Every structure is written in structure tokens, then in C-alpha cells.
Amino acid sequence: MDIGSLIGTAQGLLGGLGGIAGGAKKAQVLQNGYQSSLSLGMGDAAFDTPAKVIALLPAAGAKARIWEMTIPGGAWKYRWGAGNPAMPDNQGYWWFAIADADVGFCNGIVTLALESYDRHIYIPIEEKNDVVLNNGIAAPITISTAKFTNKKEMQALPEGGSLGNPAYVQQFSRLVIDYKAITRSTTEDIADFNIPVTIYS
Numbered sequence: 001m002d003i004g005s006l007i008g009t010a011q012g013l014l015g016g017l018g019g020i021a022g023g024a025k026k027a028q029v030l031q032n033g034y035q036s037s038l039s040l041g042m043g044d045a046a047f048d049t050p051a052k053v054i055a056l057l058p059a060a061g062a063k064a065r066i067w068e069m070t071i072p073g074g075a076w077k078y079r080w081g082a083g084n085p086a087m088p089d090n091q092g093y094w095w096f097a098i099a100d101a102d103v104g105f106c107n108g109i110v111t112l113a114l115e116s117y118d119r120h121i122y123i124p125i126e127e128k129n130d131v132v133l134n135n136g137i138a139a140p141i142t143i144s145t146a147k148f149t150n151k152k153e154m155q156a157l158p159e160g161g162s163l164g165n166p167a168y169v170q171q172f173s174r175l176v177i178d179y180k181a182i183t184r185s186t187t188e189d190i191a192d193f194n195i196p197v198t199i200y201s
Contacts, residue, residue, distance in 0.1 A: 033159075033200045035082035035092065038175070040192045043067050050143075050191040054098065057106065057188065060181050067177040068115075071169050075201060078175055079168045080112045080125045081157040082196040092196025093154035097134035097146040100185035104139060105146070107131055109180040112161070112195065117172040126161035129182075133193075143192045159198045168200070 041048050047056075047067045058064035071078055083091030098106040110130050114123045132155055133148075140146035148154045160166055169175060175197070 031200070033198045035196060036199050037082075037092070037094075037194050037196045038069060039194050040067065043069050044174075050189070053191050054188045057098070057179065057184065058181050060184050063109075063178055063180040065176060066179045069175045070117075071171050071173055071175070073171045075170075077168045077170045077200040079159055079166075079198045079200075080114070080175065080195065081159040081161050082198045084158045084164070085156065088156065092157045092159070093151050094157045094193065094195045095133050095148040095154055096128075096130050096193040096195070097140070097143060098130070098185075098188050098191040099134075099140045099143075099146050100188050101141055101190050102139045103186050105130075105134060105136065106181065106185045106188050107183045109182070111178040111180070112157075113176050113178060114167055114169045115174045115176050116169075117174070122176075123165065123167050125165055125167075126157060128155060140190065143190045146190065147192070147194070157196050 040050060040053060043053075047053060047069075053066050056064055056066045081092050085091060096110050100106075108130055110128050110133065111124050112126045114125060115121065134140075134146050135148055135153070137145065156162075158164065177193075
């Protein structure tokens with residue numbers, strides 16, 4: 001089965017669940033979406049500070065969940081990313097950084113994904129090596145000196161990721177970030193990100 005068939009099958013399954021939904025038909029009926037963004041401190045209680053996220057970092061070569069945000073009860077629906085490539089000035093752009101202040105950056109693969117409330121369905125939306133998500137200066141002093149501030153230097157993240165995946169999460173399901181470490185800094189102590197999302201009410 002090719003990847004397109006797998007995605008289609010997953011989207012068919014998603015349409016039948018209350019906590020996560022997707023598929024082209026459902027995507028067309030969503031209205032009143034607006035752009036927003038998420039930062040590290042907006043995560044669930046176990047993921048809402050740099051220290052908590054850094055404690056979850058895996059050893060070099062391993063992969064681990066480092067961040068989650070559960071969608072609260074109600075009619076809200078969330079997708080990773082915002083806007084579309086046809087209007088690049090209006091689409092979302094993101095940065096992500098984990099570092100040891102005054103020493104250097106942790107390096108790894110960042111995966112943005114959706115996960116159902118029961119954790120039975122997992123849909124990756126975008127994956128990037130974080131060397132392109134921060135400014136890579138030799139010895140960042142604070143998170144402010146580690147992040148990009150110029151949109152032209154950031155990676156684009158249109159709604160649904162680069163492939164425009166129409167899946168979204170709603171109440172009690174999650175937006176998640178998994179991280180595969182390639183190299184670790186000595187003792188990471190600063191971390192944050194700003195990642196665009198689209199929210200539907």
C-alpha cells in the first residue's frame with residue numbers, strides 16, 4: 001500500500017472519531033478559521049516549561065515525545081500550520097530551539113503530529129531538522145538570541161504542513177511534538193518555539 005492510500009485510510013478512520021477528525025470532505029465544511037501560534041509554555045502541565053521539555057529529550061540516536069497540548073472541551077478544531085504557499089506573505093513560519101546557553105545547540109529532527117485522545121491514531125504533519133529552525137549562532141546566551149526574528153530566514157509551515165494534510169484535532173485529542181536527537185549539547189538549559197496553527201470554532 002502506498003503512502004497516499006495509507007493517508008486516505010487514516011483520514012477515513014479519523015472521520016468516525018469524536019476527538020480527532022479529518023478528510024477532504026470535513027475540511028471543506030470548516031469555517032471561520034483564524035491563524036494563531038503556539039509556544040512551549042502553552043503545553044499540557046507535563047510539558048509547559050523549558051526544564052520539563054529538556055528533561056524529556058532522548059539520548060543521541062533515540063526519539064521521544066517532548067511536547068503535547070490537549071485541545072480543551074468544546075467545538076475548537078486545530079491544525080498545524082497556517083495559510084497557504086500561494087500567498088507566502090500570509091502563511092505561517094516557525095522557529096524551534098533547544099540549547100545549552102553559552103555552549104551550543106542540541107540538534108535533532110522535529111516532528112509535528114496529531115494524536116487521537118486514546119493515542120491509537122497518530123498522524124505526522126511536518127518533519128524538519130532543527131538546524132534550519134534556529135539561527136545556529138555559536139553560543140546562544142538566551143532563547144531570544146537563539147531564535148529567528150526575520151520571517152525570510154524561517155521555514156514556512158502552511159496549514160496542514162507542506163503536503164496540506166486536511167486532518168485536524170478537536171476536544172481531548174492532541175497536537176504533539178516528537179524529537180529524534182542527533183547530537184546533544186552538554187547540558188541544555190534553554191528551549192522554546194513558535195509554531196503557527198489554524199483554529200476553527
